[in-house]
Amino acid sequence: MERNNILSIKDLKVNYGHVNALKGVSLDVGQGEIVVLVGANGAGKTTIMETVLGANVPSGGEIRFKDKLTSGNPVDRNVRNGMYLVPEGRGVFSSMTVMDNLLLGAHHNLKDSASKLELVFDSFPVLGERRTQIAGTLSGGERQMLAIARALMSAPDMIMVDEPSIGLAPIIVNDIFEILVNLNKEGYSILLSEQNVYKALKIAHRGYVLETGKIIKSGTSDELLNDESVREAYLGA
C-alpha cells in the first residue's frame, strides 16, 4: 500500500530494566491520518508515544519522523521538528492559569505566540473565556481541551494523544473526539491511544492492536471493527 508516512517505526524495542515493554513494534502514521493504538493496560501504548517523543531511549529499532531518523533525539528537538504528546492524565499545570499553560506549550518558539493564542481561542472558545482561570479548577473535559490546545501552541504536524477519554463522561468524550476529527481535517496527523475502542475506531482511519509489547493485528478501522477477535476482546461482542 502506497502511503506518505509522517511517522514510521520499525522493530522498536524498549526495556525498563528487566521489563521488555516493546518487543519489536513496527507501525506507521500516514500524512493526514488518525491512527489508533488499541491495547489493554500495560500493553505498551504510552511507551510507544513516549519513545517517539524522545523521553525513552530504545534498545533497538528505528523511528523516522518526516523522513528523518529521530530515535535518540532529545524531546525538545523532536518538538521543534513538529511533534507533540498530549500525555495520559492530561499533564496540565494545575496551579497555573489557562493562559500560562498555553504559553508553556509554545515555550521553545514564543515568536508568534500571540497569533497562535488567537487561533487556539477561536477553536476553543471555552478556554478563551477562562484564560485567567487556574487550570486545576477546570472540569475534566476542559482540562483535556486545554492539554490539546497546548499541543497546538507548538504548531505541530503530528499530535500524539494518550487516552484522552479517561475519566470523562460519554458526552464529553464525544466532544473531545469531535475536536480531534476537526484538527485532523485541518491537516494534523494524529496518533491516538484509547481504551474506548469502538469510538476511537469510528474516528480513526486505521488501527493497531497491541498485546504485551507486540502488534498482533492491524488494519483499517472497518477491518478492525468487523474482526471477530477484536470484537470479542475489545468491543464486548
Ligand SMILES: Nc1ncnc2c1ncn2[C@@H]1O[C@H](COP(=O)(O)OP(=O)(O)OP(=O)(O)O)[C@@H](O)[C@H]1O
Ligand atoms: N518507568 C517504568 N519502569 C518500569 N516499567 C515500566 C515503566 N513504564 C512502563 N513500564 C511497564 O511497561 C509496560 C508497558 O507500559 P505502558 O505504560 O506503555 O502501557 P500502556 O499500554 O500505556 O498501559 P495503560 O493502558 O495502563 O496506560 C508495562 O508492563 C509497565 O508496567
Ligand SMILES: [Mg+2]
Ligand atoms: Mg498508557
